[in-house]
Amino acid sequence: MRHRIAVIGGGPAGLTFARVLHRHDHPVTVLERDPAPDARPPGGTLDLHERMGQLALDKAGLLAEFQALSRPEGQAMRILDADGTVLRDWQPRPGDLANPEIDRGQLRDLLLGPLDVRWGRGVTEVVPGTRDGVLVRFADGRQETFDLVVGADGAWSRVRPALSSATPHYTGITMVETSLDDVDTRHPDLARLIGDGSMAVYGVNRNLVAQRNSGGHVKVYAQFRAPLDWHTNLDRRAGLDLDDAEDVRSSLLALFDGWAAPVLDLLRHGTAFVHRPLYVLPVPHTWSHVPGVTLLGDAAHLMPPLGVGANLAMLEGAELAESVAAAPGPADLDEAVRAFEEQMCARAGRWAKITTAGLERLVSPDPTQALALFDEVQPS
Numbered sequence: 124m125r126h127r128i129a130v131i132g133g134g135p136a137g138l139t140f141a142r143v144l145h146r147h148d149h150p151v152t153v154l155e156r157d158p159a160p161d162a163r164p165p166g167g168t169l170d171l172h173e174r175m176g177q178l179a180l181d182k183a184g185l186l187a188e189f190q191a192l193s194r195p196e197g198q199a200m201r202i203l204d205a206d207g208t209v210l211r212d213w214q215p216r217p218g219d220l221a222n223p224e225i226d227r228g229q230l231r232d233l234l235l236g237p238l239d240v241r242w243g244r245g246v247t248e249v250v251p252g253t254r255d256g257v258l259v260r261f262a263d264g265r266q267e268t269f270d271l272v273v274g275a276d277g278a279w280s281r282v283r284p285a286l287s288s289a290t291p292h293y294t295g296i297t298m299v300e301t302s303l304d305d306v307d308t309r310h311p312d313l314a315r316l317i318g319d320g321s322m323a324v325y326g327v328n329r330n331l332v333a334q335r336n337s338g339g340h341v342k343v344y345a346q347f348r349a350p351l352d353w354h355t356n357l358d359r360r361a362g363l364d365l366d367d368a369e370d371v372r373s374s375l376l377a378l379f380d381g382w383a384a385p386v387l388d389l390l391r392h393g394t395a396f397v398h399r400p401l402y403v404l405p406v407p408h409t410w411s412h413v414p415g416v417t418l419l420g421d422a423a424h425l426m427p428p429l430g431v432g433a434n435l436a437m438l439e440g441a442e443l444a445e446s447v448a449a450a451p452g453p454a455d456l457d458e459a460v461r462a463f464e465e466q467m468c469a470r471a472g473r474w475a476k477i478t479t480a481g482l483e484r485l486v487s488p489d490p491t492q493a494l495a496l497f498d499e500v501q502p503s
């Protein structure tokens with residue numbers, strides 16, 4: 124029996140779900156709010172773990188293509204002191220494919236492949252339990268019904284209210300992202316400082332992380348503890364214009380004042396700045412099962428960005444797709460979704476605790492906590 128299935132959101136969770144169903148010859152409708160795949164910058168690089176993101180790609184039949192695209196050398200990790208002293212310098216061993224990096228845009232295109240995504244279809248509401256199934260309402264006024272609606276629509280999910288009243292809350296830690304292009308030719312000293320993978324500097328309640336993407340593109344993240352409205356009540360004057368790159372740059376340079384000049388060059392040479400306050404969902408986030416609707420990825424368990432969110436999202440997408448494809452009738456479909464939710468919520472809850480504790484150590488009053496965390500998790 125072919126169930127009428129829709130997935131809301133074409134991020135790592137939704138596309139992996141759809142691609143694995145596609146591999147099982149099961150039709151699926153992918154509904155994405157963005158008007159086109161490249162409607163906005165795709166974001167920084169992702170490291171896909173062997174037993175999570177890579178396992179999901181294997182279930183989609185895409186592991187070999189991933190290996191051809193990904194950057195194993197991107198697993199390199201260097202930690203500097205605020206004065207520029209190199210404290211740690213981990214390099215991957217030859218043939219190490221545990222956590223290779225891939226640009227988000229490359230991953231999206233890999234997953235998209237033959238999928239027929241309906242772009243520009245923002246969902247506003249999902250209503251379970253109607254006579255014809257689960258009703259999906261769109262921003263343009265249209266509506267459609269399905270047997271199963273999968274909410275893979277990220278942190279501010281419009282599907283989640285059909286299951287749960289939880290909403291994300293601010294962690295007390297915010298992030299400003301900037302980037303550098305053609306780093307090897309334009310900023311060769313910075314290129315050497317960053318190396319092939321990531322470079323990080325941890326200070327008191329703040330850190331700076333630079334991550335190499337493909338093609339000489341580098342993403343820089345400044346993380347710090349601050350109230351959500353920190354930019355409106357700075358001491359120096361009434362407020363900061365987050366859309367004014369020079370204003371944000373000088374504010375960040377003041378915040379990281381005293382750090383080594385080459386480290387601050389990451390901010391000096393950054394182009395646009397994007398403010399990304401870190402929000403999370405309650406831990407654990409669970410709900411009473413509602414027939415016909417479920418969640419995947421950030422919509423289900425938004426957690427601090429410590430290298431797990433996309434991996435879990437993809438693994439969940441692949442697992443749910445396999446269960447759904449194997450369910451012959453409506454009762455089996457509902458049982459498959461219920462069992463999936465139980466397993467997903469338990470596993471995500473464990474990771475949410477780990478990443479929440481990790482974030483506290485990475486943006487800590489005691490910067491040695493960050494180093495100690497890396498010493499625990501990096502292969503020796």
Ligand SMILES: Cc1cc2nc3c(=O)[nH]c(=O)nc-3n(C[C@H](O)[C@H](O)[C@H](O)COP(=O)(O)OP(=O)(O)OC[C@H]3O[C@@H](n4cnc5c(N)ncnc54)[C@H](O)[C@@H]3O)c2cc1C
Binds near residue numbers: 170277432
């Ligand atoms: C700075 C940063 C770095 C990170 N680094 C890593 C990392 O290295 N490794 C890792 O595993 N994770 C990382 N993460 C976490 C990771 O980005 C997320 O966990 C992951 O993207 C979640 O995937 P998703 O598909 O659930 O949601 P999303 O990626 O948010 O995708 C949701 C999709 O749904 C669409 N959508 C939203 N609302 C609607 C709507 N109403 N109707 C239709 N479509 C809608 C959106 O346009 C989007 O395409 C990082 C996060 C941040 C912020």
